[in-house]
Amino acid sequence: MAEGEKKGLFGRWFGRKAGDGSPLSEGTEEPPSAAGPAAGPELEAAGEPETGSRPAEVADSGEGAGEEVPGAGTIADELGGQAGELGEGDGEVGEEAEDRRRRGLLGRLREGLAKTRQGFVHKIDRILFGKKEIDAATLGELEEALVTADLGVSTSMRLIREIQEKVDRKELTSPEALRTHLKEAILRILVADEGHFELGGHRPYVLLVVGVNGVGKTTTIGKIAAQFRRRGHKVILAAGDTFRAAAVEQLEIWGQRVDAQVVRHQHGSDPAAVAYDAVEAAKARGADLVIVDTAGRLHTKANLMEELKKVQRVIGKALPGAPHEVLLVLDATTGQNAISQAKIFHEAVRVDSLALTKLDGTAKGGVIVGICDELKIPVQFIGIGEKVDDLRPFDATAFVDALF
Ligand SMILES: Nc1nc2c(ncn2[C@@H]2O[C@H](COP(=O)(O)OP(=O)(O)OP(=O)(O)O)[C@@H](O)[C@H]2O)c(=O)[nH]1
Ligand SMILES: [Mg+2]
Numbered sequence: 001m002a003e004g005e006k007k008g009l010f011g012r013w014f015g016r017k018a019g020d021g022s023p024l025s026e027g028t029e030e031p032p033s034a035a036g037p038a039a040g041p042e043l044e045a046a047g048e049p050e051t052g053s054r055p056a057e058v059a060d061s062g063e064g065a066g067e068e069v070p071g072a073g074t075i076a077d078e079l080g081g082q083a084g085e086l087g088e089g090d091g092e093v094g095e096e097a098e099d100r101r102r103r104g105l106l107g108r109l110r111e112g113l114a115k116t117r118q119g120f121v122h123k124i125d126r127i128l129f130g131k132k133e134i135d136a137a138t139l140g141e142l143e144e145a146l147v148t149a150d151l152g153v154s155t156s157m158r159l160i161r162e163i164q165e166k167v168d169r170k171e172l173t174s175p176e177a178l179r180t181h182l183k184e185a186i187l188r189i190l191v192a193d194e195g196h197f198e199l200g201g202h203r204p205y206v207l208l209v210v211g212v213n214g215v216g217k218t219t220t221i222g223k224i225a226a227q228f229r230r231r232g233h234k235v236i237l238a239a240g241d242t243f244r245a246a247a248v249e250q251l252e253i254w255g256q257r258v259d260a261q262v263v264r265h266q267h268g269s270d271p272a273a274v275a276y277d278a279v280e281a282a283k284a285r286g287a288d289l290v291i292v293d294t295a296g297r298l299h300t301k302a303n304l305m306e307e308l309k310k311v312q313r314v315i316g317k318a319l320p321g322a323p324h325e326v327l328l329v330l331d332a333t334t335g336q337n338a339i340s341q342a343k344i345f346h347e348a349v350r351v352d353s354l355a356l357t358k359l360d361g362t363a364k365g366g367v368i369v370g371i372c373d374e375l376k377i378p379v380q381f382i383g384i385g386e387k388v389d390d391l392r393p394f395d396a397t398a399f400v401d402a403l404f
Helices: 003-018 095-112 114-119 121-128 136-148 153-168 175-192 217-230 247-258 271-285 301-318 337-349 367-375 396-403
Strands: 057-059 205-210 235-240 261-264 289-294 325-331 353-357 379-383 391-393
Touching (some): 136 153, 153 367, 217 325, 217 353, 217 379, 247 261, 271 289, 325 337, 337 367
Parallel strands (some): 205 325
Antiparallel strands (some): 379 391
């Protein structure tokens, strides 16, 4: 993200803070434990990691492309048989093939958002079905539908208030017009927070990935790495989650699959040292992108935040101005809890952008509207499944079209 954009973003945050009504001014409440089935993200966990930094090891990519990674298909499946072309750029495709691919992607997006469509847009359609006019009872039902679709109370109330005003001024007179208005209002909220992940002029570009445990950080890192490898970029992954025993191994499997180097230390060592070494390795090897994985769970929330701040600081020592972007991964299945998590992380490490995962596994996908409306942090990626193509750059128009 360009420096100017970053300032603009912070400006907006501070502006909201000063003007109150800001999520940050509400303090850092402990988010309730996961509402969704998949994540269980709590900020507290048992067990102190062993300490003691050990020498860095760089695992060069092996022959492992095509291996199984838990919770995902093979790289060949995921890249549409392009595993052998990793690093060779996008390749030439005809207009027709490109069009087919685009339609395929949109179809997958629609499929991925099926549960949210059921729990959100279909509910709205049932409320509006057969109605001749828009009365107070209809608006009440509509508001309830928005809140239960996890848009959040304040966003839902604001949308209904706007609709009420338009109804009073006779600008909205039919249920169809109301549906169109709602779709457009949601699109406006989402477009304003559409991110555009680019490396810009920084080499290496350092992306620090944070989030509570189980939200999909490591998987998202693997998917981002695959996408950049596919474009021919040199990617280095930093195994900064030294807390969980299997975490390094999980990242290494991704590294092998996408042909990206993984910098790791021993289990329990200092994550900041891993990040430092990864940035040094990237500078020495002329890498384009360094993605730093981090732990989601330490024995207290405060420890996790202190650790992340240290990782951030130490990265800046290895490369002034880095990390260039702090990406917070949120799990859509946790609904409104995702918003509380974002506030806590933003206070600690100043989050630049968001990835919202597991939109395929939940009817709570409406939370993205609340997230964009309340947080004003750009959404870079959405996750709609476990395959590489299921991590998408966030395209608000495609999203709304797939939903409505
Ligand atoms: N259905 C679905 N599953 C996902 C998505 N993103 C990640 N997952 C799954 O979520 C689970 C947890 O993902 P991880 O990447 O290990 O999460 P993490 O944040 O690194 O977790 P910790 O390392 O424990 O902090 C895995 O089974 C992933 O396959 C998604 O968009 N859709
Ligand atoms: Mg992980």
